[in-house]
Amino acid sequence: MIKQTQKVTKKEICKNISINTGISQTKVSYIYDEIFKEIKKQLKEEKSLSITNFGRLKIFNYLNLDNKKCYLLKIKKSKKGWKNEK
Structure with missing residues (x-):
């Protein structure tokens, strides 16, 4: 595990x-x-994806301290939760 x-x-x-x-x-x-x-x-x-019984994935663009373009992936858990979650 x-x-x-x-x-x-x-x-x-x-x-x-x-x-x-x-x-x-x-x-x-x-x-x-x-x-x-x-x-x-x-x-x-x-720039986003929703997977049933898993969650939503979304890409955010931002500039870092050096003004370089960066990406951040956020995952929001589905309301039903993840199957087989312990």
Whole structure:
């Protein structure tokens, strides 16, 4: 199980999903890539994305202290909460 404050890698996430589901790590890794590719595409096009039973993702643009354009991703949890949340 992944701790909430711990930084994790794609490999660790895929390994845990593979163990929990019995699906090979190769297939899980492919699905992981496709999911995040689609999320990234939607956020680039619309600047926000709502995923049912998960939450809303929104991109905010701002200038940092060096006047460089930066992006901030905020995630607002859905009202129903996340499924299987402990």
